[in-house]
Amino acid sequence: MYDVRFAGWNGEPVAAWLIVPAGAGQPLPTVVTYIGYSGGRGLPTDHLLFASAGFANLVVDSRGQGHDTPDRDAGEGTQWVDG
Numbered sequence: 001m002y003d004v005r006f007a008g009w010n011g012e013p014v015a016a017w018l019i020v021p022a023g024a025g026q027p028l029p030t031v032v033t034y035i036g037y038s039g040g041r042g043l044p045t046d047h048l049l050f051a052s053a054g055f056a057n058l059v060v061d062s063r064g065q066g067h068d069t070p071d072r073d074a075g076e077g078t079q080w081v082d083g
Contacts, residue, residue: 001017001018001019001044002019002020003015003017004017014060014062015041015060015061016058016059016060017047017057017058017059018056018057018058019047019048019050019057019058020051020057021051021052021054021055024056028054028056029054029055029056030055030056030057030058031050031055031057031058032058032060033047033059034060034062035059035061035062036062040061047059
Protein backbone atom coordinates (compact mmCIF):
# COMPACT_ATOMS: atom_id res chain seq x y z
CA MET A 1 0.00 0.00 0.00
CA TYR A 2 1.17 3.49 -0.84
CA ASP A 3 0.02 6.73 0.78
CA VAL A 4 -0.69 9.21 -2.03
CA ARG A 5 -1.24 12.99 -1.89
CA PHE A 6 -2.07 15.33 -4.74
CA ALA A 7 -3.38 18.85 -5.16
CA GLY A 8 -7.12 19.19 -5.70
CA TRP A 9 -9.24 22.27 -6.34
CA ASN A 10 -7.52 25.49 -5.30
CA GLY A 11 -4.42 23.51 -4.31
CA GLU A 12 -6.22 21.78 -1.43
CA PRO A 13 -4.59 18.43 -0.55
CA VAL A 14 -6.39 15.22 -1.45
CA ALA A 15 -5.39 11.96 0.25
CA ALA A 16 -5.53 8.50 -1.32
CA TRP A 17 -4.18 5.01 -0.92
CA LEU A 18 -2.82 2.97 -3.80
CA ILE A 19 -3.37 -0.65 -2.86
CA VAL A 20 -1.64 -3.22 -5.06
CA PRO A 21 -1.43 -7.02 -4.92
CA ALA A 22 1.53 -8.39 -2.97
CA GLY A 23 4.56 -8.86 -5.21
CA ALA A 24 3.14 -6.83 -8.10
CA GLY A 25 6.05 -5.86 -10.31
CA GLN A 26 4.39 -4.70 -13.50
CA PRO A 27 1.76 -2.14 -14.50
CA LEU A 28 -1.70 -3.30 -13.48
CA PRO A 29 -5.25 -2.44 -14.45
CA THR A 30 -6.44 0.02 -11.82
CA VAL A 31 -9.80 0.70 -10.22
CA VAL A 32 -10.30 4.23 -8.86
CA THR A 33 -12.66 4.43 -5.89
CA TYR A 34 -13.99 7.83 -4.84
CA ILE A 35 -15.57 7.60 -1.40
CA GLY A 36 -17.77 10.68 -1.73
CA TYR A 37 -19.08 13.12 0.83
CA SER A 38 -20.86 10.57 3.01
CA GLY A 39 -17.81 8.79 4.43
CA GLY A 40 -14.08 8.37 4.73
CA ARG A 41 -11.60 5.77 3.55
CA GLY A 42 -11.84 3.70 6.71
CA LEU A 43 -8.91 1.28 6.97
CA PRO A 44 -6.73 -0.08 4.17
CA THR A 45 -7.97 -3.59 4.99
CA ASP A 46 -11.48 -2.44 4.01
CA HIS A 47 -10.28 -2.20 0.39
CA LEU A 48 -8.53 -5.50 -0.39
CA LEU A 49 -11.10 -6.99 -2.78
CA PHE A 50 -9.60 -5.59 -5.99
CA ALA A 51 -6.01 -6.32 -4.95
CA SER A 52 -6.97 -9.92 -4.20
CA ALA A 53 -8.32 -10.15 -7.76
CA GLY A 54 -5.07 -8.82 -9.27
CA PHE A 55 -6.02 -5.16 -9.71
CA ALA A 56 -4.51 -2.01 -8.24
CA ASN A 57 -7.01 0.17 -6.38
CA LEU A 58 -6.64 3.92 -5.85
CA VAL A 59 -8.94 4.80 -2.93
CA VAL A 60 -9.50 8.57 -2.87
CA ASP A 61 -10.93 10.72 -0.07
CA SER A 62 -13.11 13.63 -1.06
CA ARG A 63 -11.35 16.94 -0.49
CA GLY A 64 -12.35 18.40 2.84
CA GLN A 65 -13.58 15.06 4.21
CA GLY A 66 -11.79 12.96 6.79
CA HIS A 67 -8.87 13.94 8.98
CA ASP A 68 -6.23 13.63 6.22
CA THR A 69 -7.71 16.21 3.84
CA PRO A 70 -9.32 19.07 5.75
CA ASP A 71 -9.96 22.35 3.96
CA ARG A 72 -7.30 24.84 4.96
CA ASP A 73 -9.76 27.71 4.60
CA ALA A 74 -12.74 26.10 6.34
CA GLY A 75 -15.47 28.65 6.89
CA GLU A 76 -14.90 30.49 3.61
CA GLY A 77 -17.33 28.33 1.68
CA THR A 78 -14.80 26.03 -0.01
CA GLN A 79 -15.97 23.04 1.99
CA TRP A 80 -19.53 22.93 0.60
CA VAL A 81 -20.93 21.42 -2.57
CA ASP A 82 -23.56 23.50 -4.36
CA GLY A 83 -26.35 21.34 -5.63
